[in-house]
Each structure stands twice: as C-alpha cells, then as structure tokens.
Amino acid sequence: MTKVLRRPVFFIGLVVTLALFAVALLSLVWTPLPPSRMNIVHKLKAPFDFGLLGTDQFGRDVASMLMVGAWNSLSTSILAVALGASVGTAVGVTVAMRRGWVELVVMRGCDIVFAIPPILSAMMLGAFIGSGRFTAIIAIGTFMVPVFARLTLGAALQIWTRDYVMAAIGMGRSKAKITLAHVLPNISNQIIVQVTIQLGLAILTEAGLSFLGLGMPPPNPTWGRMLADAQTFLGQAPWLALMPGMAIALAVLGLNMLGDGLRDLLDPRDDS
Numbered sequence: 001m002t003k004v005l006r007r008p009v010f011f012i013g014l015v016v017t018l019a020l021f022a023v024a025l026l027s028l029v030w031t032p033l034p035p036s037r038m039n040i041v042h043k044l045k046a047p048f049d050f051g052l053l054g055t056d057q058f059g060r061d062v063a064s065m066l067m068v069g070a071w072n073s074l075s076t077s078i079l080a081v082a083l084g085a086s087v088g089t090a091v092g093v094t095v096a097m098r099r100g101w102v103e104l105v106v107m108r109g110c111d112i113v114f115a116i117p118p119i120l121s122a123m124m125l126g127a128f129i130g131s132g133r134f135t136a137i138i139a140i141g142t143f144m145v146p147v148f149a150r151l152t153l154g155a156a157l158q159i160w161t162r163d164y165v166m167a168a169i170g171m172g173r174s175k176a177k178i179t180l181a182h183v184l185p186n187i188s189n190q191i192i193v194q195v196t197i198q199l200g201l202a203i204l205t206e207a208g209l210s211f212l213g214l215g216m217p218p219p220n221p222t223w224g225r226m227l228a229d230a231q232t233f234l235g236q237a238p239w240l241a242l243m244p245g246m247a248i249a250l251a252v253l254g255l256n257m258l259g260d261g262l263r264d265l266l267d268p269r270d271d272s
Contacts, residue, residue, distance in 0.1 A: 010261020016254025024074045027067035035064040036219045044237045054239050056229065062243055065221040069244065070251075072133075072222045076215070077202035080137045084144025085195050091145065092152025093183060096160060097175045103153070110146030118143040118205050122214045131214045139209070140202050151194050155187040189266040193259050200255030207248050223248050 032051060039059030047054040053062040091110075095103045122131070122139035129135060159165060159182060168178050209215045210224025218225070223244040230240035 007261050007264055009257050010265055013254050013257030013259070013261050016250060017258050020070060020074065020251050020254060023067055024071040027064075027071045031061075031064035031067050033061040033064045035060060035068045035221050037061070044233065046237070047239055053243055054237070056226075056240055057233060057237075062226075062240065065226060066223070066243055066247055069221040069223045069226060070247065072216055072220055073203055073206050073210075073224070073248075074251075076133055076136055076206050077140070077199055080140035080202050080206070081144060081195055081199050083137065083141030084198065085148050085191065087141070088145040088148025089152045089184075089191060091149040093156050093179050095149070095153050096156035096183070097179060106149070107153075110149050113142060114146040116143070119208060119212065119214070122209050126214055131217070133216045136206055136209045136215050139214075140205050143205075144198055144202070147198060148191070148194060151190060152187060155190050156183050159183045159186050193263045193266065196255055196262055197259035200252040200259070203251050203255070204248065207244075 037060060039055070041059065042050045042055050043057055043059040045051070045055040045059075047062075051061045051063055053066065056062060056065070091106060095106050118139045121142060122135050125135045125139055156179075162182075165178060165182055168182065173181075206215060207222070207224035207227070210222040211228045213225075213228070215224055216222050226244040227241055227248075230237070230244070233240055
C-alpha cells in the first residue's frame, strides 16, 4: 500500500478509471432521464437550466447520454482490446517458440497490418458488412494485434534465454509447456500494462469512428457521435461539444496515467 501511495500518477489514474467504470455500469440500471427521450420544448437548454448538463438539439438529457455513451464506448473498446491482446499474445509467444522463417513472415505481416489505420480498416469493412459496433471492434482489434505481437515476442525472447528455461529444455520439456509454465507468467505484467494503455487508445479511436458515422448506429449514444452532432451548434450551445470532449480526454488521460503507474509498480527492479 505504501508503494502505491508513493506513486500519485498511478493513484490518480486508478481513481479516474474506477470512476469511469462506475459511471458506465451505473448507466445500465439508472440515468437521470431516458437518454433517447426527446423533448423539443426544452431543446438546447444550458447546464442547470434543464438537467445537470443541459439538453441537445432534440431536448435529450446530455448527462444521461454521456453516461450511456460511457458504457457504449468502454464496452466496445474493451472487446476490441481483448481481441487484439489475445490474438497478438498468441502470435507473439508462438513466434518466440518457432523463430526462423516463421518470425520473418509473421513480423512482416504485422508491419502490413500496422500500416493500415483502424479508421481506414473500418471504412473497408463497412463497405462489405456495414458500419456498426462489430465493425469498430474488428477494425480496432485488428490494428492492435501487431502491437501485442511485437511486445510479446520481445519479452518472450528474453525469457527464453533465462537459466531456468534452459534447465527446463534440458529436462526434455516441450516448448509449449515451457511457454505456459514459464514464459507467459513472466511477461504477464508487461501485457497488463499494455492492455491498460491500449484501452485508452481504443476509446479515442472508437470516438473517431463514431464521429465519422462508423461506430454504433443511432439512437445509441456514443461520445464520438455526440461530438459530431454538436458541430452545428458550437456557437449556440458549446457545452454539447465540451462535455463529450472532456469525457474522452479524461478517460484517455486516466487510463494512460494508470498504465504508466502500473509500469512502475510492477517493475521488479524498482523496490522503492
């Protein structure tokens, strides 16, 4: 506990991230008003004039939309990162076992995938299967596969040079068993840190896709589409863009701070 308190970056990131998850989960059971309820009489009301954060051009409660948008953005990002982390980790440890031409082919394939931005991938997928949540998850997750594959490969190769791994090889244990027993447990900390950081990037990317109309379809509120809808009313109702913009920035900042703090906290070389 003392080690945690000595790292304010980690502590602040943890508090912000927990608050984000709490708001997202709370939206599943309660919001101040139904987020899709329109009330034209109260359209474009300023914060505190009607509701905590005002209303949009259709009279919908901004606070309720932000809460539900937190769940939609966060759940999409978590699924995308889970896809990228699971596939990328599996690829990385497999390449570390095989090496040789397998490493060359897989890494060049990762370079190709990494060169295609997730927004472009979502546009190409949308042309075939239509835009929506599934498209966003596949596009973001695919972009993150090479990130985790490179990280896992580099960390796993270091573990394969350790004495206890050499001893296990000398005892005749298979590479698959060594990977499960020694490699994965010793690189799990790095994967956890990367997952945290990539989750922030996924939220930002999901917001970009929703802004372009490639995310979850209406009437499901997302932070990115709230920003897109607010463009027309920037002069008349600037809070419509300010609120989701602040939510995105705070979520990404909190997750990045949490990831940086976890990196220091889980570093076995740091005993402070």
